[in-house]
Amino acid sequence: MRPVTEIPIDPSRALVHEQGWQSWSPSTSYSPGTLPYRPANDIRRIGAWRAESLPAPDVYRGEGLVVVDPGDGGPVHVIASADPTASVPAIDVSIVDSRAVVSASGEVTDRTDAGPGGVQGALARWADDVAAGLGLAAPRPAPTIWCSWYQYFTKVTESNVDDNLALMDSLPIDVVQVDDGYQVEIGDWLVPSPDFADVPGLFARIRDSDHRAGIWTAPFLVGARSAVAADHPEWLVRNYDGSPVSAGHNWNQDLYTLDTTHPDAAEYLAGVYRTFRDWGIDFHKIDFVYAGALFGRRYAEVDPITAYREALALIRDAIGPDAYLLGCGAPQLPSIGLVDAMRVSPDIAPAYMPADGDISMPGQWGATLNGISRAFQHGRFWINDPDCLVARPDVERREHWAAHVSQFGGLRGSSDGLDQLDEWGLETTRRLLSEQVPRYFVES
Ligand code: 9PG
Known part of the structure; x- marks a missing residue:
């Protein structure tokens, strides 16, 4: 130092x-x-x-x-x-x-x-x-979304999404975003989980119901159990001793990093997003993307932040200029100019405090602190995503979370099973998704 x-x-x-x-x-x-x-x-x-x-x-x-x-x-x-x-x-x-x-x-x-x-x-x-x-232009206004994560987590099924589609007519939801769980493994994005019989068919039904189709991916993660890790060990970012760089541990497995500077890995990833585009998907939540900026040995000798920015450009190219791109688990400053919206917080949860006091883990307290502290970014670098509204009765202090989303929410999302909402929850969801979002949360 x-x-x-x-x-x-x-x-x-x-x-x-x-x-x-x-x-x-x-x-x-x-x-x-x-x-x-x-x-x-x-x-x-x-x-x-x-x-x-x-x-x-x-x-x-x-x-x-x-x-x-x-x-x-x-x-x-x-x-x-x-x-x-x-x-x-x-x-x-x-x-x-x-x-x-x-x-x-x-x-x-x-x-x-x-x-x-x-x-x-x-x-x-x-x-x-x-x-x-x-030379950044003003960010384009965000669509409103419904997200499957905070009700169903990885246990989500194709019928859960269909059931919610049938209940959203009275809500101003633009995008139905299927989160983690549709895919069989982290990295094997085009192989469906057994709970999804027909992923492209589901996205077609979402579009037939007059919604835009959105999907979650973690483009730079490769799970130890995935086919990509087994078939293409040469696509992983490595330590100088040859072992794969750790991108953390989640889903009960070690996580590695896809080396997007390797031409074949880049082509694989671009192919995934071109396929999603063919399926009519035009909203992307790209998650755990810090993995693309980890230190390590890559195929091309570029610094990690350059590798990260080039990888985001590759994704943008494959999804098309009109698709909406939301960064999550994303390095904040290195993403400036590359995403439409940015998650500025750790995950929301039904619990107010995180289980072990680590506020980077799910809980409303950490999400609220970050959403307030990063308010200045909104309207300047991108649209701030404070994380979704959850408004069902089992959410602790749900009025507080709703007030935070109303004050600091640029991207407005709902993430309850809609059949779980009581009158307050439904009314609050409708109101927060309808509100006009200000250009800035902090004036200069
Ligand atoms: C899907 C979820 C949701 C959520 C994202 C992200 O192990 N961890 O530290 C950890 C942090 C965040 C997290 C999952 C694990 O949540 O923020 O909205 O998309 O992934 O798995």
């Missing part, structure tokens, strides 16, 4: 803001003395944190971006990667007496901002400049 600056602060009023690496990574502002959220174990770190090691527990770390509000009336400092879409240095802030001591692992800029709105106002003005520098 190299020294960047030392900022005098009033420790009783100062705030330090950490930007987390990807959608699920904790991202919030802290008062000095409050310990920042950290991963519960090393396997979680692989997905949620960029850096290969973490600083001491009382050191704040942003990935590519931190903000220090000194709390003494002086200007707010936005300390960010000098080139946010190309490199994401770790930026650490230690509080030493009445100073914030900032260091970074790469080149950063220290921008002082005396404008209104505190941390979020300063971030909004920084984001305006980043977007202008890249």
Whole structure:
């Protein structure tokens, strides 16, 4: 780490803001003395944190971006990667007496901002400049969606989707998005699970019912059990000892990374999305995409963030310019300019707090913190997705979650089994999907 600056602060009023690496990574502002959220174990770190090691527990770390509000009336400092879409240095802030001591692992800029709105106002003005520098157009408005995940999870069946299709006539839903569970394995996207007799037929029925068709994939993950892993070991990103790079562990298996710089792997992935396009799918939730930016040895000698951005361009090319692209589990800054919408939070859950206190895991508390902290991104980099509304009676404190979605939801989605909704749930779903979404959540 190299020294960047030392900022005098009033420790009783100062705030330090950490930007987390990807959608699920904790991202919030802290008062000095409050310990920042950290991963519960090393396997979680692989997905949620960029850096290969973490600083001491009382050191704040942003990935590519931190903000220090000194709390003494002086200007707010936005300390960010000098080139946010190309490199994401770790930026650490230690509080030493009445100073914030900032260091970074790469080149950063220290921008002082005396404008209104505190941390979020300063971030909004920084984001305006980043977007202008890249020549970004205003994001296109998001469609409303129904998503299968938060009711059925991986147990979803073809008839679950049909049953919900039959119940949505009174709701303003544009896209029916089938989430994880239609496929037999992670990586084998065109092989259906036994619970889906006819995947293209299902998407045809979705379209016949006057909805757009949406699908979930995790394009850069290869499950250890998949046919892709067995048939094409040469398509995996490798460590320098030759072992496959770990992209984490989920679905009871180890996860590896598809090397999209390998021409055959790239052709395979493009073929998957061209097939989906032939099936009439024009909404894509691409998930766990942090995997495409992991460190490792690739076929082409490009840095991981370049590999990631080229892989997103490859997907965009295959899905077509008009398809709507939602990033999830996605590195935030390296995705700027490449997605229409971005999940800015960990997963919502019926439970308010995550089971083990790791707020990168499902729960409303972490989702709410991130949705607030990343409000400045909305309208500048993309449309913010705070995660779906869940409004059925077994959702803890459901009024709070609905209020959050109403205030910070750019992409509006419903993810209940519609037969589970009582009158409040149905009314709230209808209202939140109908609301006009503002261009910005934070004015600059
Ligand atoms: C499908 C889901 C849903 C959801 C996504 C993502 O192991 N993990 O750390 C972990 C984190 C998030 C997660 C799953 C596992 O959820 O955010 O909306 O699409 O995948 O599997």
